[in-house]
Amino acid sequence: MNLKAEILLKHSQEQMRRIVEYVGADEGRFAELMRLFLSGEYRIVQRSSWAVSKAVERHPTLIVPYFKQILALLEDEDAHASVHRNILRLLQTAPIPKRLEARIFDICLDRIDDETQSTAVRAFAIEVAGRIAAGEPELLAEIRLVTERHLAGSRAAIKAKARNVLKMDTGARPDIFFRET
Numbered sequence: 001m002n003l004k005a006e007i008l009l010k011h012s013q014e015q016m017r018r019i020v021e022y023v024g025a026d027e028g029r030f031a032e033l034m035r036l037f038l039s040g041e042y043r044i045v046q047r048s049s050w051a052v053s054k055a056v057e058r059h060p061t062l063i064v065p066y067f068k069q070i071l072a073l074l075e076d077e078d079a080h081a082s083v084h085r086n087i088l089r090l091l092q093t094a095p096i097p098k099r100l101e102a103r104i105f106d107i108c109l110d111r112i113d114d115e116t117q118s119t120a121v122r123a124f125a126i127e128v129a130g131r132i133a134a135g136e137p138e139l140l141a142e143i144r145l146v147t148e149r150h151l152a153g154s155r156a157a158i159k160a161k162a163r164n165v166l167k168m169d170t171g172a173r174p175d176i177f178f179r180e181t
Contacts, residue, residue, distance in 0.1 A: 003032050007047045019051040025059045038069050049086035056090040063094045074107055081118055088124035096132065105132045105139065112146050123157040130165035140168055
């Protein structure tokens with residue numbers, strides 16, 4: 001399969017599934033998909049991001065060699081929103097190296113706090129930050145502080161992710177943050 005041609009052929013769920021099936025757990029095929037994702041070619045990066053996130057959902061360890069590059073993309077304010085969304089989506093399940101947890105946590109807090117970010121980006125950022133903060137009361141408290149600022153006007157996806165993360169913080173009472181006034 002010519003991945004570049006397939007990515008450019010059509011942007012649909014069916015096409016993304018075909019690409020993910022083709023890549024499977026094959027590191028060489030995933031490397032080819034990542035080469036396209038990291039190419040800097042706007043349309044190819046945008047379209048391949050979905051397949052990358054879905055491939056990593058199925059085979060989480062495939063992304064490990066690419067953390068440096070995906071974090072650079074996540075920090076790139078000029079990257080398409082779909083790139084940020086799909087990187088955060090894959091970070092919900094991918095094994096995050098300990099040495100990168102603090103950097104990823106900070107990125108997530110910035111995304112949660114940025115009201116110009118899409119609902120999906122902010123919701124996935126809450127989930128990723130929560131994964132990193134699990135068992136760390138100080139980190140959970142930081143997430144709580146950032147999410148509390150935005151809950152009143154937030155969409156349901158953000159409220160649901162925040163509720164789940166706040167439940168992890170035994171000192172928090174998530175129910176008080178979700179009462180309608």
